[in-house]
Amino acid sequence: MTALSRIAVIGLGYVGLTTAACLADLGNEVVALDTDLRRVAVLRRGRLPLYEPGLAEAVQRNAAARRLRFTTSYREALSVAEFAFIAVGTPEKKNGHADTAQVIDAVARMRNEIQGPLVIVNKSTVPIGTGNLVRRELERAKLAHAVDVVSNPEFLREGSALSDFMHPDRVVIGAESAEVADRVAKLYEPLGAPIVVTTTPTAEMIKYASNALLATRISLINEIAWICEQVGADVKIVADGAGLDRRIGRSMLEAGVGFGGSCLPKDVRALASMVRSSGKQPELLNAVLAINSDQRRVVIRKLRECLGQMDGRRVGLWGLSFKPNTDDLREAPSLDITRELLRLGASVRAYDPAASAQARRLLPRLSIRRDPYAAAAGADAVVLMTEWNEFRELDLERVRRMMRQPVLIDGRNVYDPGAMRDLGFIYRGIGRN
Ligand code: UGA
Numbered sequence: 001m002t003a004l005s006r007i008a009v010i011g012l013g014y015v016g017l018t019t020a021a022c023l024a025d026l027g028n029e030v031v032a033l034d035t036d037l038r039r040v041a042v043l044r045r046g047r048l049p050l051y052e053p054g055l056a057e058a059v060q061r062n063a064a065a066r067r068l069r070f071t072t073s074y075r076e077a078l079s080v081a082e083f084a085f086i087a088v089g090t091p092e093k094k095n096g097h098a099d100t101a102q103v104i105d106a107v108a109r110m111r112n113e114i115q116g117p118l119v120i121v122n123k124s125t126v127p128i129g130t131g132n133l134v135r136r137e138l139e140r141a142k143l144a145h146a147v148d149v150v151s152n153p154e155f156l157r158e159g160s161a162l163s164d165f166m167h168p169d170r171v172v173i174g175a176e177s178a179e180v181a182d183r184v185a186k187l188y189e190p191l192g193a194p195i196v197v198t199t200t201p202t203a204e205m206i207k208y209a210s211n212a213l214l215a216t217r218i219s220l221i222n223e224i225a226w227i228c229e230q231v232g233a234d235v236k237i238v239a240d241g242a243g244l245d246r247r248i249g250r251s252m253l254e255a256g257v258g259f260g261g262s263c264l265p266k267d268v269r270a271l272a273s274m275v276r277s278s279g280k281q282p283e284l285l286n287a288v289l290a291i292n293s294d295q296r297r298v299v300i301r302k303l304r305e306c307l308g309q310m311d312g313r314r315v316g317l318w319g320l321s322f323k324p325n326t327d328d329l330r331e332a333p334s335l336d337i338t339r340e341l342l343r344l345g346a347s348v349r350a351y352d353p354a355a356s357a358q359a360r361r362l363l364p365r366l367s368i369r370r371d372p373y374a375a376a377a378g379a380d381a382v383v384l385m386t387e388w389n390e391f392r393e394l395d396l397e398r399v400r401r402m403m404r405q406p407v408l409i410d411g412r413n414v415y416d417p418g419a420m421r422d423l424g425f426i427y428r429g430i431g432r433n
Pocket of ligand 1: 154157158159251254259261262263322323
């Protein structure tokens with residue numbers, strides 16, 4: 001099969017690597033670049049520098065078919081590229097704004113190696129206006145070749161990155177001209193998704209708005225969960241009942257220990273700081289963040305209600321990653337909760353199917369166990385932090401017998417409260433007692 005398009009992908013984290021593998025799967029010739037030599041060396045050996053179901057196979061498949069190769073050289077990446085996707089990190093600055101240094105650096109390095117007409121497609125989450133800024137800078141540089149800048153935010157989730165990329169709800173393209181937008185749209189045509197073509201700032205804003213809307217739903221349902229506990233309602237059934245209204249929908253309405261990860265918290269804070277910079281208080285976004293950090297305290301409060309003093313108590317944690325099917329601990333609620341339990345004098349034993357190695361580095365005083373039973377053995381309480389599927393299939397009778405006290409705090413509302421009580425647990429979910 002002849003290659004459809006020649007594409008460079010700059011930055012090989014979750015987004016870049018998934019984009020590279022999926023664009024190669026669609027038949028394009030992809031050169032994927034990262035400046036981290038070790039990361040590229042790992043990828044060349046067909047291994048992954050991160051945990052993402054199915055991604056290793058996709059990388060190996062496309063590398064074997066010679067549609068995907070890895071490099072640290074901008075010259076090599078750009079030698080024949082018609083499109084250059086940027087998917088580098090935009091970490092948070094002290095003032096909450098997103099730091100675009102890596103995006104700017106990638107563009108500067110590319111500029112010296114452009115060898116023909118190029119469309120730069122930005123997937124990194126950047127402050128509104130960055131695309132236009134980069135475009136103007138490149139225009140001022142009067143390069144020998146035509147270079148366009150397009151915003152194309154990514155909406156994939158960790159843990160389901162490949163299927164989210166291949167089956168998106170929409171593709172958003174922010175471009176200066178219909179012709180350039182059309183060329184980028186063609187890359188996505190095989191996916192059959194609705195394509196929103198707009199200006200660059202609007203596309204950049206869609207990304208922030210989407211994550212802020214998702215985070216707001218989670219904090220709202222967590223606030224409703226709080227009220228449910230006071231009035232004896234069950235938040236899961238409330239979410240079902242409200243979610244059947246098509247205007248509302250059921251997704252992102254799981255009450256629990258709150259949202260974590262590398263995106264929602266950071267992007268809400270960045271949007272809040274944009275509001276502040278424009279001279280207004282981000283009242284709603286502040287509340288979304290405040291409710292979210294309070295959800296960590298809810299777990300500690302429930303433990304204290306059941307156990308009194310935490311000093312000398314043993315607590316088992318099931319799951320550490322910020323969500324299932326990833327080993328990512330960035331802003332994971334488990335980190336705050338573990339630190340607080342240790343501060344209160346409790347000992348903490350945890351099990352996670354994927355994040356143990358990372359957790360050992362971040363929390364040296366956390367004791368990591370080989371399975372959920374070992375984490376629960378001798379515990380005064382177990383807290384379910386992450387709804388990995390394997391926690392749904394446990395022999396809970398056995399778990400209860402192993403524990404010193406049968407207290408189970410279900411931070412993700414995985415279990416049925418009635419069934420848990422029948423099994424003899426002192427069970428506390430979030431918003432359903
Ligand atoms: C999120 C967005 O969902 C993606 O669309 C976006 O592309 C990505 O950020 C990004 O900006 O890169 P992700 O952080 O991978 O994706 O995971 P989510 O599935 O959104 O979960 C985020 C957090 O919210 C997790 O901690 C999860 O446990 C929590 N959550 C999710 C809830 O507490 N309740 C819910 O109902 C859903």
